[in-house]
Amino acid sequence: MVTMREVAEHAGVSIATVSFVLNDTKPVTPSTRARIERSMAELGFRRNAVARALASRRTRIIALVHPVVDRLFISSSLEFMISAAEEAGRLGYHLVIWPAGNDGNELRELLGQGLVDGVLLMEVQLDDQRIGVLSDTATPFALIGRSRDHHRYSYVDIDFDTSTRQAVDHLYGLGHREIVLVLGSQHDEGFQSYGPYVRTEESYRAVAAELGLTVSIMEFEHTVASGQGLADRLLTEHPEVTAVLMINEYATLGMLPGLRRHGRRVPEDISVVSMLSSSAATALWDPPLTFMHSPGTELGRLGAEALVRLLEDNEPLRPRLVPCTFEAGGSTAPPRAS
């Protein structure tokens, strides 16, 4: 490993001057700058991140804090993580993954080590203990999702309202008037007040009211076995249904074959829109599903950007809500003439 000291000696300057050109933090004569840069190149100098962190009190590491709970609802978590890591890299930061319980104790412990400059908090809950820990420790952070008092913080989230409206509008425009929203139970472990469910339901109710539609909501349990009964329940509880909004990809996998078993064709008899999906999962379907593409990649990028902005400019990025992208597929069509 070649150090700044060696570069300084090689270029015949002090290490302070090397630091100045490295960080572009003080004016340096073009000629000495050139000499230093040549020395750095010749010696293959790479600035040591750890020493820099200790001296500058900025580690340039941010943490992605993720609950340990298993989620079925993870279609875009991976792309979110990778995208956040990429954006962090572009901005000169590193991203560490911190699985940590929702009570905040592990988080407090981790923060105490002084390894990270800030935190990106995933799977934010309406009342989130981890936010208290972050505030206590004066750790800069950005939320992915929203807490109850989110307006006080930097956050990025899916624009559930726009997304839900677009999906309902699409179906309404085709002529559907009996649109059932199928979403996971908010009573299940780990899904209490789960933002995506809460907000989608709210938006659905609002749009339905505006359009004069009946509000039909069917909740399912997050057990792996529950998928098979979905179609049975749907047709029993909502015999008049002509279209469904599915908010969980895995539930969709249970619903579709079930409908077919009941002799209901998609889209001729029932239209299906998959909310919060990834293209990979839906496009291979037959017919390819009409779906709302979850903006995982963009959220990862925006989340990292928001946090770094907060760290560098101490200026909270204004909240960013990103709608899902509507992707027309073959699973929606006008309802049968009744």
Added chain:
Amino acid sequence: MVTMREVAEHAGVSIATVSFVLNDTKPVTPSTRARIERSMAELGFRRNAVARALASRRTRIIALVHPVVDRLFISSSLEFMISAAEEAGRLGYHLVIWPAGNDGNELRELLGQGLVDGVLLMEVQLDDQRIGVLSDTATPFALIGRSRDHHRYSYVDIDFDTSTRQAVDHLYGLGHREIVLVLGSQHDEGFQSYGPYVRTEESYRAVAAELGLTVSIMEFEHTVASGQGLADRLLTEHPEVTAVLMINEYATLGMLPGLRRHGRRVPEDISVVSMLSSSAATALWDPPLTFMHSPGTELGRLGAEALVRLLEDNEPLRPRLVPCTFEAGGSTAPPRAS
């Protein structure tokens, strides 16, 4: 932030002694140890990870290096990452995510910063340039997957051979003799010599030979549109088929509805085994699929463990191959009497 110096003053000892109890690196009288521990607790001391890293030349950070390519084949990547991060945490390490191109240039750049003690390399290719960079820079590493010359390195991987045998044996035991392996094309961008495909195909050929089965392999392209034609092609190219092994979850999503459209019932007419799947995706199916559960969580744990062992004991963990777990479902049954 409270430092070791403050603890030392509070306890009336030198910082060296504090360090000795902290690291348990030299004998310390029980009474002074107790005094120091009390001081640490009272002051709420937390050892600074960055200073420790600089002084000890060990950052206790490891990197998970992941290619930037989009993969459809990612069913267990997320659980792998989280599991690796959890295990790293348990062992006193942090895990950073480094998206980096396969040519190794970004990796070399990142390693130069001296931030990590070692690397966990994902999506290893048969001839992997990144391995050259790791060797050049004398960076300890463990592989997830295997390169051509993997026997020289620490690696963990899926035991494709055992998994494939188990799947074929299951079908064979039910009476199937026309078993088609459906796997992604190895000519597609990013899937050249793709380990999971290569090894599954090898094992399939070996088992088929042993059992005296016809070798029937169908390749598909990794385009999102290709799913719909899968069943058509299968039934055209292999009209005698009674069972299929699917190696890509998304392809399975295309195959199943296609079969049904052709009037082939699962499992009555055709048995289906989903290889390398996660329970979430398959259990909601109707019928729930028989599948081989991808050991993402265990691989993440083992990978982190192998690397840390290498770092701490300089002793390579012997290679670990973990078979998928057979999960009986409703998509396999004896073939129709012909």
Added chain:
DNA sequence: CTGAAAGCGCTTACAG
């Protein structure tokens, strides 16, 4: 514009 020096918060020979 450049340099000498202190300091970031630890670890680790070395001495006693």
Added chain:
DNA sequence: CTGAAAGCGCTTACAG
């Protein structure tokens, strides 16, 4: 068993 001191490789006032 304990301490004084050097040092990890940088950054950053402070001086000139």
